[in-house]
Amino acid sequence: MPAQTVLDVRNLTVDLLTGHGAVRPVDGVSYSIRRxxxxxxxxxxxxxKTVMNFAPLGLMPIGVKADVSGSVVFDGTELVGASEDKIRRLRGKSTGFIFQDPMSALNPARRVGRQIAEMAEFHLGMSATAAEARALDLLKLVDISDPAARLRQYPHELSGGLRQRVMIAIAIAAEPKLLIADEPTTALDVTVQAQILRLLKNIQSKLKMAMVLITHDMGVVAGSADRVVVMYAGRNAETGPVEKVLVSPHHPYTMGLIDAIPRREDAIGAPFRGLPGVPPMLAAPIVGCAFEPRCVHSVQSCKSHRPKLVETLDPSVFAACPVINDHLLERVS
Ligand SMILES: Nc1ncnc2c1ncn2[C@@H]1O[C@H](COP(=O)(O)OP(=O)(O)O)[C@@H](O)[C@H]1O
Ligand SMILES: [Mg+2]
Incomplete structure (x- = not known):
């Protein structure tokens, strides 16, 4: 594993045991992230997407039991099979989290300054006074104007965009090596979305953190990420550098997500551009390619053969569609 690797995930599989039986929402996924x-x-x-990132860190909703297998090495420590205590200690200090809905992640009854300061007290062992000063610095870092006044406010007194900035301040308070942002802009207005993404990128490069940016929107990927993992029905459909995957996608699902990016020339009120159909239900076993029922390139063998993720013509891009891959190979040979 290269020294700069912060997270290395190999063949991660997650089985969820719920009141309604077992499902496998993550099925043999591998990826890594560098500093x-x-x-x-x-x-x-x-x-x-969410289960894949949160189950190995022991973060699942109450009442859901996650059975995690494979290997997840975070900052040199194997998480799969580690004690709950070990995972808990790693999780708070070395990883920061940002969620779709900042209101549910913030404590409504406490001033935002206190919530940020607590992170610094708990994880960095700062005194209350030092932590208050750090909270002020963090609000400046996330570009909140009049930070001294904001520190004394409660979450409900802030706009959605400001709340998400506070969430970011909390997430980075303990100087994590990895920031996991789960749909951080999905609940925000379009104009605020762009500001928050820019802020995240800025802070990430200042602090040299690794970041996982979870999104359903390929438009967000375009401007914000170095590499991309495209997930479909718990598997990796395609992965590679963003600029390559967006320009020449090798999986019909990736193509569909790219087509679904809203464009400037779309008229107001134009029909929603999107992929027809819906993903499969995970409760039933999947035979063949999970995307086949929705795929315009499907051939007979797609119904019976579950495709593997393989290297494409471009060795930095891997995709799980033999139809497109063979077609591209034929064109060059
Ligand atoms: N709390 C839960 N209870 C039962 N099943 C769940 C729960 N959370 C997730 N799942 C199952 O895992 C699948 C993947 O969920 P999730 O990781 O949240 O997807 P995403 O983040 O990509 O929207 C769901 O389709 C569902 O089958
Ligand atoms: Mg999710």
Whole structure:
């Protein structure tokens, strides 16, 4: 593993045991992230993005038991099979989290300054006074104007965009090596979305953190990430450098997500540009390619053969579609 690797995930599989039986939302996924790098994880709702990132860190909703297998090495420590205590200690200090809905992640009854300061007290062992000063610095770092006044406010007194900035301040308070941002702009207005993404990128490069940016929107990937993992039905459909995957996608699902990016020339009120159909239900076993029922390039063998992720003509891009891959190979030979 290269020295700069912050997170190395190999063959990660997650089985969820719920009141309604077992499902496998993550099925043999591998990827890694280096220091200072942003990895986008993109896919429609239900494709396994959240479970894949949070189950290995022991973060699952109450009442859901996650059985994690494979290997997840974070900052040199194997998380799969580690004690809950070990995972808890790693999680708070070395990883920061940002969620879609800042209101549910913030404590409504406490001033935002206190919530930021607590992180610094707890994880960096700062005194209350030092932590207050750090909270002020962090609010400046996330570009909140009049930070001294904001420190004394409660979450409900802030706009959605400001709350997300506060969440970012909390997430980076303990100087994590890895920031996991799960749909950080999905709940925000379009104009605020762009500001928050820019802020995240800025802070990431200042602090040289690694970042996982989870999104359902390929438009977000385009301007914000170095590499991308495209998820479909719990598997990696395609992965590679963003500029390559966006310009010459090798999987029909990736193509569909790219087509779904809203464009400037789209008229107001134009029909929603998107992928027809819906992802498969995970409760039923998937035979063949999970994307086949929605795929315009599908051939007979797609119904019976589950495709593997393989190197494409470009050795930095891997895709799980033999139809497109063979077609491109034929064109060059
Ligand atoms: N709390 C839960 N209870 C039961 N099943 C869940 C729960 N969370 C996730 N799942 C299952 O895992 C799949 C992937 O979920 P998730 O990782 O949240 O998808 P995404 O983040 O890509 O929208 C869901 O489609 C569902 O089958
Ligand atoms: Mg999710």
């Amino acid at each position: 200072g790098e942003t990895l986008a994880v993109v896919g429609e709702s239900g494709s396994g």
